[in-house]
Amino acid sequence: MDFSYTKQEELFLQMIREFAEKEVKPLAAEVDEEERFPMETVEKMAKIGLMGIPIPTQYGGAGGTNIMYGMAVEELSRVCATTGVILSSHTSLCCAPILESGTEEQKQKYLPKLASGEWIGAFGLTEPNAGTDAAGQQTIAVEDGDHWVLNGSKIFITNGSYANVFIIIAMTDKSLGTKGISAFIVEKTDPGFSIGKKEKKMGIRGSATTELIFEDCRIPKDRQLGQLGKGFGLAMKTLDGGRIGIACQALGIAQGAMDETVKYTKERKQFGRSISQFQNTQFQMADLETKVQAARLLCRSAHYKKDHGIPYSADAAMAKLFAAETAMEVTTKAVQFHGGYGYTREYPVERMMRDAKITEIYEGTSEVQRMVIAGKLFK
Amino acid sequence: MKIVVCIKQVPDTTEVKINPQTGTLIREGVPSIMNPDDKGGLEYALQLKDQYGAHVTVITMGLPQAEDILREALAMGVDRAILLTDRKLGGADTLATSSALAGALRTLDFDLIISGRQAIDGDTAQVGPQIAEHLDLPQVSYMEDLQFDEATKTFTIRKQTEEGYQILQMQAPCLVTALASSVKPRYMSVNGIVTAFDREVEVWGADRINVPEDRIGKTGSPTSVFKAFPKQLKPAGETFEVSPEEAVELIVNKLKEKHII
Numbered sequence: 001m002d003f004s005y006t007k008q009e010e011l012f013l014q015m016i017r018e019f020a021e022k023e024v025k026p027l028a029a030e031v032d033e034e035e036r037f038p039m040e041t042v043e044k045m046a047k048i049g050l051m052g053i054p055i056p057t058q059y060g061g062a063g064g065t066n067i068m069y070g071m072a073v074e075e076l077s078r079v080c081a082t083t084g085v086i087l088s089s090h091t092s093l094c095c096a097p098i099l100e101s102g103t104e105e106q107k108q109k110y111l112p113k114l115a116s117g118e119w120i121g122a123f124g125l126t127e128p129n130a131g132t133d134a135a136g137q138q139t140i141a142v143e144d145g146d147h148w149v150l151n152g153s154k155i156f157i158t159n160g161s162y163a164n165v166f167i168i169i170a171m172t173d174k175s176l177g178t179k180g181i182s183a184f185i186v187e188k189t190d191p192g193f194s195i196g197k198k199e200k201k202m203g204i205r206g207s208a209t210t211e212l213i214f215e216d217c218r219i220p221k222d223r224q225l226g227q228l229g230k231g232f233g234l235a236m237k238t239l240d241g242g243r244i245g246i247a248c249q250a251l252g253i254a255q256g257a258m259d260e261t262v263k264y265t266k267e268r269k270q271f272g273r274s275i276s277q278f279q280n281t282q283f284q285m286a287d288l289e290t291k292v293q294a295a296r297l298l299c300r301s302a303h304y305k306k307d308h309g310i311p312y313s314a315d316a317a318m319a320k321l322f323a324a325e326t327a328m329e330v331t332t333k334a335v336q337f338h339g340g341y342g343y344t345r346e347y348p349v350e351r352m353m354r355d356a357k358i359t360e361i362y363e364g365t366s367e368v369q370r371m372v373i374a375g376k377l378f379k
Numbered sequence: 380m381k382i383v384v385c386i387k388q389v390p391d392t393t394e395v396k397i398n399p400q401t402g403t404l405i406r407e408g409v410p411s412i413m414n415p416d417d418k419g420g421l422e423y424a425l426q427l428k429d430q431y432g433a434h435v436t437v438i439t440m441g442l443p444q445a446e447d448i449l450r451e452a453l454a455m456g457v458d459r460a461i462l463l464t465d466r467k468l469g470g471a472d473t474l475a476t477s478s479a480l481a482g483a484l485r486t487l488d489f490d491l492i493i494s495g496r497q498a499i500d501g502d503t504a505q506v507g508p509q510i511a512e513h514l515d516l517p518q519v520s521y522m523e524d525l526q527f528d529e530a531t532k533t534f535t536i537r538k539q540t541e542e543g544y545q546i547l548q549m550q551a552p553c554l555v556t557a558l559a560s561s562v563k564p565r566y567m568s569v570n571g572i573v574t575a576f577d578r579e580v581e582v583w584g585a586d587r588i589n590v591p592e593d594r595i596g597k598t599g600s601p602t603s604v605f606k607a608f609p610k611q612l613k614p615a616g617e618t619f620e621v622s623p624e625e626a627v628e629l630i631v632n633k634l635k636e637k638h639i640i
Binding site for chain 1: 565569571
């Protein structure tokens, strides 16, 4: 693996940084405060191809790499974690499973609209009684002639009320356990489908996190994604990819908090000098910087493996575990370095600390990541 | 319609410092960027491409690393990129630069040449107008808006002046110099970036342009730099919100304080 950026990646970084600074950062506080989905930002992202970075050009995508997609999530999250997760869920949890497991017809039908940003994507696995124990699915799908009929509900669905396409995991044969779980593509306009309550959250408050409700929701047979009974594996594989996206989101949050803290501690004077000149500040910040860079390399290495078809499940888990815990540590200390000001909404580190927490929870808690890593270690 | 945009790679002067001893720019570690006015000009060209299907070529004269801004231009959507680079062209002042660029432009087809008003490293605003003179083209500088009439091949240009603006018309072929402040350049597209390095950047040497050697490079440059100094920022002014009557008295008193009246 080459640790330096390719020419494309350098140019991409130049573009995405400028985009994040000019288009995303100015809205971040407002999006958080008002719990507002930044649709205007999504439209701008769509215009330059950010909604389909790793999707091949034959399906209307930009034909980029997963490394570039990870850089985009990082740079967006550096200034606004809400925007980062909108892109991550759309790309990793909806576009990717269609690309990896869809039929040619499904790819032709959905990917061009998703990659162009005309449609937004989401993914539904979690249920009130099936979180970390995802096998306990209670949403059921029953065959009825040329259709599948879905009943049940999903919760905590990112992009829920703004998505047009949903990858839904449901039980098709309860007697078979995880082998009786299948995946489906549901469209917003399908009969019997509706959006339930919107969550009020601690962080990433601009992302629309909602419940999805299926009441005799009828979808055509050809909406089954992947093979019958292989939905659990599809969901786990999807989450493996998604975890790198969330790791990049956590990394971005951590980097954003580092940027703010370096700036603040250089400006803030106490006892006659900048607080950046105290060794306590320097040593703590040096440790945090080292962890952020280590997280970046874990993210990059996991995406490199995904780009090159090398198994990356444990790498994704390590990247997410480490980046999420680093984000929580960095943002907590960033607030501390900012003192009383850091606890107010005048400075962004307070928001970053609230945003960081979710990265230790969604798309597999830190405990799940440890299970995945240990599972590989002791197999 | 064929458009050629002249662009330049410059140090990002928001990050540049001047060595107080030598009075020269400290360029080490300073990122290089596409000159902002040139990028504004490029955006105008790409808008004409969106509207009328114009073919857009970018050309730059500079060191081999100036290829970076050509790749950026390709990623923004231009059709052709030319890098004019040669040791013989080094050390050029504005006259030698415009001679060389005009030489290159003579070999290209164009209806419109766009350059930036001025580069943020030299701030001369001379190269664009000089190119027009070399090529005997009509020109409008300080362009802040541009419309094209396909039937008459006429450009209607809004030119910024110190007092306001002028509306001027020119027939193709012609040259304009563009202002960065009047337009927001588009972002490079992701696919543009992915494919930018698979596309050709034509590298031209001095032998590709038919310009005598005593008109290019250091030998063709009658100007030399006497001194470079950073721009002095004026302090923020005082603001008063008062009635017109009070304002008159206030201004008179201030002028008296400074012994101006």
